[in-house]
Amino acid sequence: MIAAIRVRGRTGIRKDIEETLKMLKLTRINHAVLIEDTPSYQGMLQKAKDYITWGEVDADSVTSLISKRGKLPGNVKLTEEYVKENTDFSSIEDLSKAIVESGAKLEDSGIKPLFRLHPPRKGYKDLKKTFAESGTLGYRGEKIGDLIKKMI
Known part of the structure; x- marks a missing residue:
């Protein structure tokens, strides 16, 4: 199971990426969804990687x-x-x-599939860099649970 969280806003988005985010039900900042780990969802996540962060979630975080x-x-x-x-x-x-x-x-x-979260305590690191570059965006792996706990 994958948790995806939208971290960037709505202005200046290309139409195809906006449609992808609507299909994922991520229409606003700090919204989270739980999705299955399938190739079609992986492609959607890759397309919207500049606006969301995601990773595999454990049972405690869920x-x-x-x-x-x-x-x-x-x-x-x-x-x-x-x-x-x-x-x-x-x-x-x-x-x-x-x-x-x-x-x-x-x-x-x-149960509604969408979760409305608070902004994370102590804030995001950097909203323009990927998680691998010590930022916020993109794939996080198991560390998505830490972000979820900061946002609840």
């Missing part, structure tokens, strides 16, 4: 993301009771493990 920032339709906060009553899982931890390991989908559980 658990904190869902429990603190998960929303239901109608902008209602996600609770443990909702997960127990309306899904096949007994807790948010079980749901997050299923998402990471077996590819369960948030939409099937009735």
